[in-house]
Amino acid sequence: MFLFNLLLVFSFIGLLLLLTCIGWWVYVRISPFHIAVNRIPGPKSLPFIGNTLDIAGGLQDILYILQEKWPQQFGGIYRFFVGTHCYVTVSSPEMMEIILSSQKTIDKGSSYDQLVPWLGQGLLINSGDLWRSRRKMLTPAFHFSILNSFIEVFNEQSRILCGILDDVCASFAEGKAEIDVYPFLTKCSLDIICETTMGTRINAQTEDSDYVNAVYRIGRLLVERFQNPFMRNPTIFSFTALGKEHERLLKTLHGFTESVIHNRREVLSQKINDEIDHTETGIKNRLPLLDLLLKASNNGEVLSSQDIRNEIDTFMVEGHDTTASLLGWFLYSMAANPDCQKKVWNELQSTFGDSERYFKQQDISNLKYLECCIKETLRIYPSVPGVERTVVEDIQLGEYLVPAGCTLGLLVYAAHRNPKFFPDPLVFNPERFFPDEAIGRHPYAYVPFSAGPRNCIGQRFALLESKTVLSTLLRRFKFEIAPNAKQPILSDNLILKSMNGINLLVSRR
Numbered sequence: 001m002f003l004f005n006l007l008l009v010f011s012f013i014g015l016l017l018l019l020t021c022i023g024w025w026v027y028v029r030i031s032p033f034h035i036a037v038n039r040i041p042g043p044k045s046l047p048f049i050g051n052t053l054d055i056a057g058g059l060q061d062i063l064y065i066l067q068e069k070w071p072q073q074f075g076g077i078y079r080f081f082v083g084t085h086c087y088v089t090v091s092s093p094e095m096m097e098i099i100l101s102s103q104k105t106i107d108k109g110s111s112y113d114q115l116v117p118w119l120g121q122g123l124l125i126n127s128g129d130l131w132r133s134r135r136k137m138l139t140p141a142f143h144f145s146i147l148n149s150f151i152e153v154f155n156e157q158s159r160i161l162c163g164i165l166d167d168v169c170a171s172f173a174e175g176k177a178e179i180d181v182y183p184f185l186t187k188c189s190l191d192i193i194c195e196t197t198m199g200t201r202i203n204a205q206t207e208d209s210d211y212v213n214a215v216y217r218i219g220r221l222l223v224e225r226f227q228n229p230f231m232r233n234p235t236i237f238s239f240t241a242l243g244k245e246h247e248r249l250l251k252t253l254h255g256f257t258e259s260v261i262h263n264r265r266e267v268l269s270q271k272i273n274d275e276i277d278h279t280e281t282g283i284k285n286r287l288p289l290l291d292l293l294l295k296a297s298n299n300g301e302v303l304s305s306q307d308i309r310n311e312i313d314t315f316m317v318e319g320h321d322t323t324a325s326l327l328g329w330f331l332y333s334m335a336a337n338p339d340c341q342k343k344v345w346n347e348l349q350s351t352f353g354d355s356e357r358y359f360k361q362q363d364i365s366n367l368k369y370l371e372c373c374i375k376e377t378l379r380i381y382p383s384v385p386g387v388e389r390t391v392v393e394d395i396q397l398g399e400y401l402v403p404a405g406c407t408l409g410l411l412v413y414a415a416h417r418n419p420k421f422f423p424d425p426l427v428f429n430p431e432r433f434f435p436d437e438a439i440g441r442h443p444y445a446y447v448p449f450s451a452g453p454r455n456c457i458g459q460r461f462a463l464l465e466s467k468t469v470l471s472t473l474l475r476r477f478k479f480e481i482a483p484n485a486k487q488p489i490l491s492d493n494l495i496l497k498s499m500n501g502i503n504l505l506v507s508r509r
């Protein structure tokens, strides 16, 4: 009797499963949504779980499958499913242009959701009219004259980095240090972004601080969370040890930003005059982003304290990891291509000679080769390897209709390695960006800072910062690949990083 009942239960479950599968099979054949997305090429998918198993590996596998294997197999547009959710990914410049230049596809995709507890509705994440008004409000913070006033900070922090590397080199035999340069670069860019956005020095390069440790740790924690599909569920996550640590880190991060905002508000409220004297922080003639936000807040009527905190936290995140990634991959590219490093060095010699003077805005026009090397670094190693958009209204991409409800993935990394636009794509060749070479190239074939209305607001800031830091470093140090060094393992954790660090030989020139 028991066996009979068991058999009955199993038969019932089996029948239910069979009916659900048949139902699903019929549904995907008659629903206009599935008819549209199934016209787009892509890998075979299973009912309910889609292609989840194909991309269940580590972050380096995700980068390889999404940005190398499938684009090579299916071309400039393909679709896949995570569970039942459809992703349409694009690397063709023509389609990138349609998406990035449109005002209708400005809403972000779900990959950013896990940043919401930290960044709230800051500029990176928010959408619609809120995004439009914030973008308008924040754009003046990146005015040419304000950026130029930050060059002093870039120079000061680059000098500190040089001093630290000098000490490290001196502690190795023959003054040649074999080190992972990435943590040094991250701390330098953290110091820079903190001073320029909040008007506060955190001395990440020279001192230990809870805030800096929390910024560091939360980045890694979010990667650990991203790798575990169960942890993506906020309720499950909140009960885990990782979730609890996340809570504690958020307290430290938000607490720090709130206290800086509070102090700065006090300073500003003591000023009757509109002209602010920036000597309270020891920083003259600079307008940190925070001042702009406090002025625009109109005593909380336009922006609440939390809105201000969200924007500041957003700039902290977007402004340091992206730049550190560029600096790291640049030094790696220089070490791996000594001929290019030599050319940059010659250019620096003819601009600065043996002088140890600060980098100036006027030097930029003399450093054209350095600029091409930065561009080529961002081509092979784009700091942001992919960008997401949610499709809120059907959109036509060439012969394919992408229906509302899909997520669009723009594959910057794959686009930059397309041999049609960049022959021998893995060869580091800065000359691709010489003016004559770039003529006729599709403008959306190269989009390291994205493009269109939702492009990177900090693009000019990032380029000015990297030119200052990199020219200062290369004037003083030589970078080489250690004879037995392992190749970096590239991975996509929203930012393009090396899983095993960027290990180089560093020595004084």
Ligand code: HEM
Pocket (backbone or CB within 6 Å): 108, 123, 124, 125, 135, 314, 315, 318, 319, 320, 322, 323, 326, 382, 383, 384, 387, 388, 448, 449, 450, 453, 454, 455, 456, 457, 458, 459, 461, 462
């Ligand atoms: C090498 C350095 C950098 C690269 C490659 C880079 C790249 C990008 C990309 C591709 C986007 C678009 C993301 C998307 O659409 O999902 C973006 C957005 C953004 N970036 Fe950057 N970024 C860099 C540095 C910076 C810096 C230094 C700042 C701030 C000082 C910054 C602030 C932002 C902000 C706030 C957004 C959101 C803009 C919006 O949605 O309106 N970025 N960045």
